[in-house]
Amino acid sequence: MKRQTAQRRAIEQVFEQHDRLLSIPEIRAYGSQIVPSLNQATVYRNIKQLVAAGRIRQVNHPDLGTRYERTQKSHHHHFHCNGCNRVMVLPGCALKDDHIVPDGFVLESHDIFLSGLCDQCAGH
Amino acid sequence: MKRQTAQRRAIEQVFEQHDRLLSIPEIRAYGSQIVPSLNQATVYRNIKQLVAAGRIRQVNHPDLGTRYERTQKSHHHHFHCNGCNRVMVLPGCALKDDHIVPDGFVLESHDIFLSGLCDQCAGH
DNA sequence: GTCGTTGCAAAGCCTTTGCAGGGAA
DNA sequence: TTCCCTGCAAAGGCTTTGCAACGAC
Numbered sequence: 001m002k003r004q005t006a007q008r009r010a011i012e013q014v015f016e017q018h019d020r021l022l023s024i025p026e027i028r029a030y031g032s033q034i035v036p037s038l039n040q041a042t043v044y045r046n047i048k049q050l051v052a053a054g055r056i057r058q059v060n061h062p063d064l065g066t067r068y069e070r071t072q073k074s075h076h077h078h079f080h081c082n083g084c085n086r087v088m089v090l091p092g093c094a095l096k097d098d099h100i101v102p103d104g105f106v107l108e109s110h111d112i113f114l115s116g117l118c119d120q121c122a123g124h
Numbered sequence: 125m126k127r128q129t130a131q132r133r134a135i136e137q138v139f140e141q142h143d144r145l146l147s148i149p150e151i152r153a154y155g156s157q158i159v160p161s162l163n164q165a166t167v168y169r170n171i172k173q174l175v176a177a178g179r180i181r182q183v184n185h186p187d188l189g190t191r192y193e194r195t196q197k198s199h200h201h202h203f204h205c206n207g208c209n210r211v212m213v214l215p216g217c218a219l220k221d222d223h224i225v226p227d228g229f230v231l232e233s234h235d236i237f238l239s240g241l242c243d244q245c246a247g248h
Numbered sequence: 249g250t251c252g253t254t255g256c257a258a259a260g261c262c263t264t265t266g267c268a269g270g271g272a273a
Numbered sequence: 274t275t276c277c278c279t280g281c282a283a284a285g286g287c288t289t290t291g292c293a294a295c296g297a298c
Contacts, residue, residue, distance in 0.1 A: 001251090001252075001298090002252080002294085003252055003253065003297050003298075004297070004298095005252090005253060005254080005296080005297075007253080007254070008137065008253090014197045024172065024287080024288085037254085037255075037269090038254095038255095038287090039254065039255045039256075040255095041254080041255070041256080041257095041288090041289080041290085042253080042254055042255070043287070044287095044288060045254085045289090046253095048289095059186075060184075060186035060187075061186075062183075062185075062186070062235050063184075065287090065290095066287085075159065075187045076257080079225060079229065080125035082160075082232065090225065090226070091226065093220075094219055094220050094224040094234075095218055095219070095220065095236070096218050096219065096220055098240070100214065100218040101203060101214065101238065101240070102214070102243065103243070104242075104243030104246060104247060105203065105242055105243055105246065106237060106240045106241040106246045107203075107239075108239055108240035108241070109238075109239050109240065110188050110218075110237065110238045110239070111235075111236070111237045112219070112223070112234065112235070112237075113234065113235045113236075114225065114231060114233075114234045114235050115231075115232055115233050115234070116225070116229060116230045116231045116232035117229065117230040117232065118229055118231055119226065119227070119228030120239065121139060122228060122229065123228060126277085127271085127272050127273075127276090127277055128272070128273095128276065129271080129277090129278060129279080131259075132278090133276080144279070148262080148263085150283095161279085161280075162256060163279065163280045164263090164280095165280070165281080165282095166264085166278080166279055166280070167260095167261090168264070169264090169278080170278095172264095177280075189262090190262085190263095200273080205277080209281095232274085
């Protein structure tokens with residue numbers, strides 16, 4: 001059975017306070033502000049547990065590597081700005097509706113990663 | 125200046141003989157059949173060079189990790205079958221044409237990864 | 249008291265790098 | 274001969290794991 005610990009609560013709190021894609025070092029840094037002793041291995045173990053529990057989702061970003069976010073958002077994709085290096089959430093789906101897989105194929109899931117320049121970086 | 129070596133030729137030959145997404149171990153294994161002494165570090169160094177030269181493309185697949193493919197294909201996306209674990213190429217683009225990024229944003233590139241079941245695995 | 253959890257250190261992948269010898273031009 | 278390239282081993286990131294102490298219930 002799962003036990004409540006200060007460490008696990010701290011990690012969940014980090015995601016409440018920073019509702020965006022987070023890396024392990026970021027989670028550890030923010031979490032340490034709540035539980036100073038917070039160990040790296042503990043972060044990894046709890047993240048794995050939270051992913052298994054469906055509370056957070058692992059995002060393997062092609063440019064940024066492994067990141068995590070809360071699961072309680074509706075369907076969306078991520079836009080990575082090459083200028084300021086931030087990641088924006090784009091609600092909705094950018095996938096074509098029709099015939100993207102051949103007949104007989106079953107499409108179960110998709111990952112879409114967009115990149116370019118955000119409005120601030122594009123507006124010279 | 126770049127020099128022709130048996131190792132580099134072997135690696136390029138691997139991509140000619142196996143025109144699909146390849147992992148480093150696969151490249152090394154196939155390449156060793158041509159140049160038995162082929163070292164892992166040599167594979168990494170040559171792959172990096174070939175990517176820089178634009179001859180092969182690195183694909184950071186969210187489920188499969190780092191893979192490589194020849195660049196001389198037209199635009200396409202990859203479908204990963206969860207049944208047989210193979211990756212199929214889907215020619216064309218599966219991205220919606222309209223308004224997928226907010227006003228002012230500039231979309232420069234996108235990565236789309238599809239997964240599900242191929243026709244063979246779906247038609248039990 | 250039980251046993252899941254933590255911190256610490258070590259180990260495991262994957263990838264890169266330092267170095268001396270070897271080979272292409 | 275020059276100096277790029279290779280093999281080997283070591284080192285660097287990121288992530289997992291073994292272990293003894295700790296702490297939730």
